[in-house]
Amino acid sequence: MLNQQIILASRPDGWVTPENFSLIESELPSPGPGQVLIQNLWLSLDPYMRGRISEAKSYARGVNIGERMVGETVGQVIASNAPALKVGDTVLAAAGWQLFAAMDANAVTLIHTEAVSPSAYLGVLGMPGITAWTGLIDICQPRPGETVVVDAASGAVGSVVGQLAKLNGCRVIGIAGGPEKCRYVTQELGFDVCVDHRSTHFAKELAAAVPTGIDCLFENVGGAIFETLLTHMRVGSRIALCGMVSEFNREPHAYRTLRSILINRIRVQGFIMSDKRETWPGIRENLYALVTQGKLKFKESVTEGLANAPKAFVGLLKGENFGKQLIKLT
Amino acid sequence: MLNQQIILASRPDGWVTPENFSLIESELPSPGPGQVLIQNLWLSLDPYMRGRISEAKSYARGVNIGERMVGETVGQVIASNAPALKVGDTVLAAAGWQLFAAMDANAVTLIHTEAVSPSAYLGVLGMPGITAWTGLIDICQPRPGETVVVDAASGAVGSVVGQLAKLNGCRVIGIAGGPEKCRYVTQELGFDVCVDHRSTHFAKELAAAVPTGIDCLFENVGGAIFETLLTHMRVGSRIALCGMVSEFNREPHAYRTLRSILINRIRVQGFIMSDKRETWPGIRENLYALVTQGKLKFKESVTEGLANAPKAFVGLLKGENFGKQLIKLT
Numbered sequence: 001m002l003n004q005q006i007i008l009a010s011r012p013d014g015w016v017t018p019e020n021f022s023l024i025e026s027e028l029p030s031p032g033p034g035q036v037l038i039q040n041l042w043l044s045l046d047p048y049m050r051g052r053i054s055e056a057k058s059y060a061r062g063v064n065i066g067e068r069m070v071g072e073t074v075g076q077v078i079a080s081n082a083p084a085l086k087v088g089d090t091v092l093a094a095a096g097w098q099l100f101a102a103m104d105a106n107a108v109t110l111i112h113t114e115a116v117s118p119s120a121y122l123g124v125l126g127m128p129g130i131t132a133w134t135g136l137i138d139i140c141q142p143r144p145g146e147t148v149v150v151d152a153a154s155g156a157v158g159s160v161v162g163q164l165a166k167l168n169g170c171r172v173i174g175i176a177g178g179p180e181k182c183r184y185v186t187q188e189l190g191f192d193v194c195v196d197h198r199s200t201h202f203a204k205e206l207a208a209a210v211p212t213g214i215d216c217l218f219e220n221v222g223g224a225i226f227e228t229l230l231t232h233m234r235v236g237s238r239i240a241l242c243g244m245v246s247e248f249n250r251e252p253h254a255y256r257t258l259r260s261i262l263i264n265r266i267r268v269q270g271f272i273m274s275d276k277r278e279t280w281p282g283i284r285e286n287l288y289a290l291v292t293q294g295k296l297k298f299k300e301s302v303t304e305g306l307a308n309a310p311k312a313f314v315g316l317l318k319g320e321n322f323g324k325q326l327i328k329l330t
Numbered sequence: 331m332l333n334q335q336i337i338l339a340s341r342p343d344g345w346v347t348p349e350n351f352s353l354i355e356s357e358l359p360s361p362g363p364g365q366v367l368i369q370n371l372w373l374s375l376d377p378y379m380r381g382r383i384s385e386a387k388s389y390a391r392g393v394n395i396g397e398r399m400v401g402e403t404v405g406q407v408i409a410s411n412a413p414a415l416k417v418g419d420t421v422l423a424a425a426g427w428q429l430f431a432a433m434d435a436n437a438v439t440l441i442h443t444e445a446v447s448p449s450a451y452l453g454v455l456g457m458p459g460i461t462a463w464t465g466l467i468d469i470c471q472p473r474p475g476e477t478v479v480v481d482a483a484s485g486a487v488g489s490v491v492g493q494l495a496k497l498n499g500c501r502v503i504g505i506a507g508g509p510e511k512c513r514y515v516t517q518e519l520g521f522d523v524c525v526d527h528r529s530t531h532f533a534k535e536l537a538a539a540v541p542t543g544i545d546c547l548f549e550n551v552g553g554a555i556f557e558t559l560l561t562h563m564r565v566g567s568r569i570a571l572c573g574m575v576s577e578f579n580r581e582p583h584a585y586r587t588l589r590s591i592l593i594n595r596i597r598v599q600g601f602i603m604s605d606k607r608e609t610w611p612g613i614r615e616n617l618y619a620l621v622t623q624g625k626l627k628f629k630e631s632v633t634e635g636l637a638n639a640p641k642a643f644v645g646l647l648k649g650e651n652f653g654k655q656l657i658k659l660t
Contacts (some may be wrong), residue, residue: 048602107454191587213423222588242592243647244588252586253588255586255588256584256585257582260551262571262572266599267597267599268599269596269597270593272595275595
């Protein structure tokens with residue numbers, strides 16, 4: 001049996017294309033002492049990966065040409081040299097874009113899949129869910145009655161942000177691309193309003209949606225949308241700056257509305273959830289409780305087969321996915 | 331005896347000119363119950379006043395055409411209907427651009443002028459000093475050994491920021507316009523380095539001055555300088571956004587370096603010292619102790635006569651003053 005891996009073949013120049021990646025075969029890894037051999041079941045695709053394959057400085061070491069793509073996976077232990085884990089256990093790991101991986105047992109997390117699907121640990125209970133909690137609850141600290149805005153609202157992070165804000169008694173406005181995503185955000189997830197950023201009247205519709213201004217902004221997108229949102233911030237408002245995915249594929253946006261930060265005494269906090277790993281277990285426990293109580297819904301966009309990961313990743317960056325983008329590996 | 335006042339005659343279109351103001355004479359005000367009549371000795375001119383005479387939304391109500399200009403003054407009580415204050419007392423007041431004012435006794439602050447000059451209460455012990463303390467100590471919270479950068483470094487706020495940072499064991503880089511101001515900042519105030527923003531090699535000289543990046547940025551200026559400074563911020567750094575005076579007289583600057591806030595997980599806090607009046611007495615006490623111990627130096631730029639206030643204000647906005655800009659009224 002051989003392993004399959006996807007490596008970075010070339011750096012994208014502008015938009016990512018499937019040709020920036022190659023699928024290679026290699027020997028099955030063999031677990032050393034204290035390690036487990038994992039067969040990956042699910043691979044998560046996330047916008048942050050765009051930063052890792054770019055030459056520009058980002059917040060983590062990049063992936064070099066010829067190296068395997070990084071990423072979170074859920075897998076099953078198929079061989080164990082570690083007493084803490086046994087064959088058949090389901091684990092969360094950062095095993096990358098591949099079918100099999102030998103991992104240190106203490107670098108993976110045993111997960112409970114009786115009440116929730118394993119793939120949920122890559123979305124609402126994983127990196128996106130913890131990111132949403134960190135930015136909204138820990139950084140924005142919204143109070144009941146406040147107005148919360150989140151863009152990429154139907155995405156893996158945005159959908160959790162908005163639902164958490166509703167659970168905290170906030171008025172929640174989502175921004176999403178297209179009527180289908182907007183319907184999902186309001187009708188399925190319970191946001192109060194969704195503004196379609198593809199609408200020709202976006203600026204006007206946004207202004208109408210936040211007549212008294214924004215108290216908390218959870219920013220995933222950056223660019224012209226963020227520039228416009230800045231002008232609607234209230235005095236004393238907070239911005240959790242989580243992503244600027246719109247800037248990945250082009251020249252940096254030129255923001256002309258920074259004066260709002262001064263005028264409105266805004267607190268802006270850039271953050272990366274991986275800075276505070278010590279908070280993860282507690283946050284995951286909170287999210288698990290909400291999911292099992294049916295208070296936190298999530299949607300998955302599943303693509304089958306490792307070979308299709310590059311194409312799915314390109315679609316994710318273009319906003320073509322609808323729900324948490326996953327690759328089903330088995 | 332008549333009062334003299336300076337009113338806003340017209341709104342500036344771009345740069346402020348002396349013709350935007352008029353000097354008018356009026357009856358001497360008479361203090362009502364609980365009020366005092368003050369003869370102003372010193373008037374403070376400050377960059378924030380530019381925001382008050384602009385049509386654009388700012389953080390405080392603007393001055394309308396025909397209204398008296400707002401501003402802080404130090405004056406002497408010449409008549410009192412309030413038991414707490416007696417004739418001859420020296421007080422700090424927001425009496426505006428005029429020679430005499432009737433003020434509620436509880437709206438003015440009795441000051442002690444035995445050990446420091448009265449005018450110091452308009453600078454190092456006044457709004458600029460308290461602004462410096464708030465932004466540096468309360469918002470940036472610099473630790474010993476950290477690198478602190480402040481622009482408009484020789485100004486009323488910047489000079490206090492840098493000296494406080496030195497007292498806190500930081501490495502301090504000032505940015506100022508011209509060699510004379512830079513010499514003052516390093517040789518008189520004890521900053522480690524000063525970078526002249528008028529230098530043709532500004533970007534290179536700045537980069538050389540902060541080889542390991544910036545931990546705390548106290549931002550007074552905005553515009554191209556701020557845009558460049560953003561690219562030198564360290565992971566986990568803080569920005570106290572105090573002013574964007576460079577944007578007052580032109581179109582808003584287009585900032586292309588916002589991604590640094592995300593990449594470096596920067597905390598940016600816009601602030602106005604008047605939001606937290608409850609902190610003023612404690613901060614002023616701390617500053618008073620440092621001034622009387624000779625640990626906090628300050629420089630004043632004095633213009634004589636109320637009639638010259640408009641010209642001096644224009645100079646202030648162009649950076650022509652050197653030290654805290656004051657108008658001596660008697």
